Amino acid sequence: MIQLDATHDPARRSWVGSANDPATDFPIQNLPYCMFSSGAEPARAGVAIGDGILDLEGALEAGLLAPSYASAIAGCRGTGLNALARLDRGALRALRLRLSELLRVEDDATGPHRDRLIVSARQAVLQLPMKIGGFTDFFASLHHTERGGRRTRPDNPVPANYRYVPIAYNSRASSVRVSGAAIRRPNGQWRRATGDVHFGPTEALDFELELGAFVGHSSVLGDPVPIDRAPDHIFGYCLLNDWSARDIQRWESVPLGPFLAKTLSTTVSPFVVTADALAPYRIAAAARPAGDPAPLPYLHAEADQRDGGLDLLLKASIQTEAMRTAGAPPHCVTTTNFKHMYWTVAQMIAHHTSNGCNIETGDLIGSGTTSGPTDESRACLAEITDGERPIALPNGESRTWLVDGDSVLFTGRAERPGFVPIGFGRCEGRILPAHA
Amino acid sequence: MIQLDATHDPARRSWVGSANDPATDFPIQNLPYCMFSSGAEPARAGVAIGDGILDLEGALEAGLLAPSYASAIAGCRGTGLNALARLDRGALRALRLRLSELLRVEDDATGPHRDRLIVSARQAVLQLPMKIGGFTDFFASLHHTERGGRRTRPDNPVPANYRYVPIAYNSRASSVRVSGAAIRRPNGQWRRATGDVHFGPTEALDFELELGAFVGHSSVLGDPVPIDRAPDHIFGYCLLNDWSARDIQRWESVPLGPFLAKTLSTTVSPFVVTADALAPYRIAAAARPAGDPAPLPYLHAEADQRDGGLDLLLKASIQTEAMRTAGAPPHCVTTTNFKHMYWTVAQMIAHHTSNGCNIETGDLIGSGTTSGPTDESRACLAEITDGERPIALPNGESRTWLVDGDSVLFTGRAERPGFVPIGFGRCEGRILPAHA
Numbered sequence: 001m002i003q004l005d006a007t008h009d010p011a012r013r014s015w016v017g018s019a020n021d022p023a024t025d026f027p028i029q030n031l032p033y034c035m036f037s038s039g040a041e042p043a044r045a046g047v048a049i050g051d052g053i054l055d056l057e058g059a060l061e062a063g064l065l066a067p068s069y070a071s072a073i074a075g076c077r078g079t080g081l082n083a084l085a086r087l088d089r090g091a092l093r094a095l096r097l098r099l100s101e102l103l104r105v106e107d108d109a110t111g112p113h114r115d116r117l118i119v120s121a122r123q124a125v126l127q128l129p130m131k132i133g134g135f136t137d138f139f140a141s142l143h144h145t146e147r148g149g150r151r152t153r154p155d156n157p158v159p160a161n162y163r164y165v166p167i168a169y170n171s172r173a174s175s176v177r178v179s180g181a182a183i184r185r186p187n188g189q190w191r192r193a194t195g196d197v198h199f200g201p202t203e204a205l206d207f208e209l210e211l212g213a214f215v216g217h218s219s220v221l222g223d224p225v226p227i228d229r230a231p232d233h234i235f236g237y238c239l240l241n242d243w244s245a246r247d248i249q250r251w252e253s254v255p256l257g258p259f260l261a262k263t264l265s266t267t268v269s270p271f272v273v274t275a276d277a278l279a280p281y282r283i284a285a286a287a288r289p290a291g292d293p294a295p296l297p298y299l300h301a302e303a304d305q306r307d308g309g310l311d312l313l314l315k316a317s318i319q320t321e322a323m324r325t326a327g328a329p330p331h332c333v334t335t336t337n338f339k340h341m342y343w344t345v346a347q348m349i350a351h352h353t354s355n356g357c358n359i360e361t362g363d364l365i366g367s368g369t370t371s372g373p374t375d376e377s378r379a380c381l382a383e384i385t386d387g388e389r390p391i392a393l394p395n396g397e398s399r400t401w402l403v404d405g406d407s408v409l410f411t412g413r414a415e416r417p418g419f420v421p422i423g424f425g426r427c428e429g430r431i432l433p434a435h436a
Numbered sequence: 437m438i439q440l441d442a443t444h445d446p447a448r449r450s451w452v453g454s455a456n457d458p459a460t461d462f463p464i465q466n467l468p469y470c471m472f473s474s475g476a477e478p479a480r481a482g483v484a485i486g487d488g489i490l491d492l493e494g495a496l497e498a499g500l501l502a503p504s505y506a507s508a509i510a511g512c513r514g515t516g517l518n519a520l521a522r523l524d525r526g527a528l529r530a531l532r533l534r535l536s537e538l539l540r541v542e543d544d545a546t547g548p549h550r551d552r553l554i555v556s557a558r559q560a561v562l563q564l565p566m567k568i569g570g571f572t573d574f575f576a577s578l579h580h581t582e583r584g585g586r587r588t589r590p591d592n593p594v595p596a597n598y599r600y601v602p603i604a605y606n607s608r609a610s611s612v613r614v615s616g617a618a619i620r621r622p623n624g625q626w627r628r629a630t631g632d633v634h635f636g637p638t639e640a641l642d643f644e645l646e647l648g649a650f651v652g653h654s655s656v657l658g659d660p661v662p663i664d665r666a667p668d669h670i671f672g673y674c675l676l677n678d679w680s681a682r683d684i685q686r687w688e689s690v691p692l693g694p695f696l697a698k699t700l701s702t703t704v705s706p707f708v709v710t711a712d713a714l715a716p717y718r719i720a721a722a723a724r725p726a727g728d729p730a731p732l733p734y735l736h737a738e739a740d741q742r743d744g745g746l747d748l749l750l751k752a753s754i755q756t757e758a759m760r761t762a763g764a765p766p767h768c769v770t771t772t773n774f775k776h777m778y779w780t781v782a783q784m785i786a787h788h789t790s791n792g793c794n795i796e797t798g799d800l801i802g803s804g805t806t807s808g809p810t811d812e813s814r815a816c817l818a819e820i821t822d823g824e825r826p827i828a829l830p831n832g833e834s835r836t837w838l839v840d841g842d843s844v845l846f847t848g849r850a851e852r853p854g855f856v857p858i859g860f861g862r863c864e865g866r867i868l869p870a871h872a
Contacts, residue, residue, distance in 0.1 A: 012511075086533060133609065133610060134570075134610050135712075139692060156682075160627070160689045161627070161687055161690060164633045164685070165688050166690055167695075168695050169605070169606070169607055169692040169693050169695055170605070170607055170608050170791060172606050173569065173570060174569060174570050174657075174795065175793050175794055177657070180810055184792050186790075186791035187660070187791060188790065189732060189790050191597075197600045197729070197732070199734060202870050221610075221613070221620075221701060222620040222868075223871070224623070224871070245791070247669050247797045248791070251597055252601050252603065253691070254596075254690075255595060255603075255689070256603055256604065256605040257689070257691070257692040258692065259603075259605055259607050260793065262789040262812065263656060263791060263793040264791045264792055264793060265658075269531040293633070295632070296625060297624075298635060332494075348842070351696070354622075354623055354624065354694040354695075355607060355622035355623060355624050355681070355684070355699065355700045356620050356622050356623075356700055357610075357611050357699040357700060357701075358611055359698065360610050363610070417699065432658075435658075435660070435792075
């Protein structure tokens with residue numbers, strides 16, 4: 001499964017100078033895809049490199065990419081990366097190799113074209129990277145489940161099914177937006193402590209720090225995807241903020257699960273970090289706590305147990321309106337790692353399709369809140385504050401839940417000795433006041 | 437809201453003879469849209485009339501429809517009725533008037549074209565009528581909720597939120613199929629009475645008799661649709677079978693609601709009966725039981741209370757393999773009426789968007805199981821048999837849950853004295869054995 005090649009070589013450097021900055025998320029070893037537009041024209045497919053974006057249409061026109069990629073690249077125009085994501089893994093790996101060759105210092109094919117090929121990311125508008133059909137959100141952190149359950153089900157915080165079922169619910173695709181889009185505080189109803197049922201702006205707006213996976217190859221209705229084939233269906237990964245209104249959620253979720261508490265909007269980062277780029281950061285699936293049952297056979301594959309995990313550092317920060325005005329940077333409130341997940345992404349795909357349900361190119365699979373075992377790795381406010389113990393911010397402000405004007409920023413980074421670190425870019429949204 | 441016009445005139449008859457048969461679902465007063473193909477070419481938009489389908493592209497080419505409809509009709513080709521559904525209500529009403537004029541006995545414009553205009557429904561392949569973005573399933577029958585709750589929550593069968601919240605969950609759009617598509621029995625996991633967790637073919641496969649509504653006009657993210665504008669967003673209605681695996685459902689649904697129990701597949705009828713066609717059958721919203729709270733203000737509009745209900749007779753029938761072999765007709769197991777719903781479709785739309793979540797053209801809104809107060813109106817097997825009291829079929833067979841080879845047929849009919857009855861066509865699916 002894990003295939004390292006010249007694209008992961010830490011010695012490789014790019015003629016795009018900013019890509020060689022150790023702090024960049026987008027060195028030549030990353031090469032994530034995105035959809036961008038630099039004016040009024042429809043968005044087109046690009047590849048992030050340092051502070052720039054390589055224009056794939058431009059590279060094709062300059063004769064730098066094989067004509068066999070032409071229809072996939074053209075097919076992205078004005079929609080999303082879906083046409084690229086449909087390419088088979090071999091073609092995608094070959095494209096990555098070619099892009100890495102074109103962008104490395106030693107390249108001499110791009111010479112006369114370099115100015116036209118690279119668009120400054122600052123001048124580009126980044127769009128939703130994929131046209132999303134279905135959005136499924138999992139619940140893959142046992143730590144998140146346990147902390148949430150301690151309040152609502154103190155005697156039995158982890159549901160009996162949790163260690164057998166990679167629990168998920170269908171979420172809402174229409175309201176997924178790319179990083180930077182504002183989040184309108186939702187109105188909704190809930191029962192107050194006084195007993196009356198109230199409708200108004202949520203008083204418990206939260207973030208959930210998640211990893212998102214985009215489906216590349218579709219599957220066929222009626223035919224489950226076996227777990228050892230599941231990785232073939234993943235195009236790549238993004239950061240995902242599953243904004244949640246806790247008061248609405250508590251009231252509406254019996255018996256069919258969360259609905260309006262989650263559908264208000266969901267934010268994703270604009271870059272799809274490919275499965276190939278993440279190959280060096282694959283690790284063993286997290287060890288299950290002693291006494292837990294082994295995964296059922298349809299959720300178990302040796303290769304997945306061996307390298308189905310991902311070592312990804314994930315952070316969430318808050319910047320209030322006052323902090324922004326004062327020029328204070330976002331304050332980090334969560335540092336966690338995707339390696340703590342109870343279920344791997346392959347297990348999620350195998351479970352999702354185990355009943356024959358088909359997945360489609362562009363589907364978004366959320367991991368659920370990526371909380372780890374330590375206090376600093378609690379990946380939503382519900383876990384951090386429990387609605388009662390506010391976070392103290394450096395400027396003297398405090399937060400139990402999000403306040404209008406707050407922005408929440410997620411970042412993600414993959415690091416491993418002997419490799420150049422790669423990142424996910426920014427996943428950010430600012431809260432607007434509710435409609436009256 | 438309710439606007440009756442010449443298209444509803446019971447005296448109107450069609451030159452398509454089969455449309456004048458009192459038993460047809462598709463008299464000239466109905467004119468539902470569909471997507472059909474009559475060969476290898478992509479599906480195109482049509483209108484059901486008796487045993488035929490009026491080819492909208494053909495009518496346009498023959499100069500029988502205004503050129504202003506050309507792009508909407510062409511836009512449906514190979515996809516779904518979405519481009520037609522995006523037309524504003526005035527344009528749709530004018531199109532309906534024109535189609536009714538063209539198809540009535542007195543018409544003389546169609547004369548030379550009639551043979552080419554009408555395709556025999558028997559020779560056409562009907563497709564999924566809309567390209568579906570989101571599929572949301574409500575839970576709008578208090579009777580269904582109460583009967584289900586009696587088993588799982590005997591002390592408190594109706595959740596505390598039910599009379600305030602039009603409860604819904606996001607369901608799965610990718611696996612929605614048109615009537616006639618086979619249903620593969622899903623595999624899944626659940627905990628047996630013995631305590632062990634089992635993975636295998638569901639042993640409790642059920643149907644749910646629902647009404648589906650297709651969204652016409654999209655709304656904007658962040659902006660709720662007020663209840664008095666909600667009807668403007670409904671293009672039309674279909675029948676919907678929300679196939680459900682009860683064993684999987686019971687095990688997986690805590691705490692995030694049903695997932696694989698519902699995503700195996702969903703069947704819809706191929707015809708979209710428009711809101712205009714159903715105008716004569718609008719009635720007052722169902723009276724709430726004494727003591728129930730009034731709908732919260734965002735769920736209350738006088739017009740909706742006055743005529744937001746729909747008087748639609750809905751039936752579910754089962755035909756086993758043995759019945760089919762013997763030439764026995766499907767056996768009716770449910771007769772219910774949409775007028776029993778606790779929540780109106782406008783209330784569903786207002787609630788769905790109350791947090792700012794946007795709805796989009798082609799979204800499918802399911803009503804939830806349409807059970808009524810009487811035993812004969814229990815609209816799924818879970819209610820009828822409770823998993824324990826099998827239904828006796830006329831040939832001596834019995835059913836607690838569905839068996840491989842069974843087919844389930846839904847029909848729907850709107851009747852009112854002084855009007856010609858209209859129907860929904862067939863919504864049917866047959867169960868295939870599970871994959872080993």
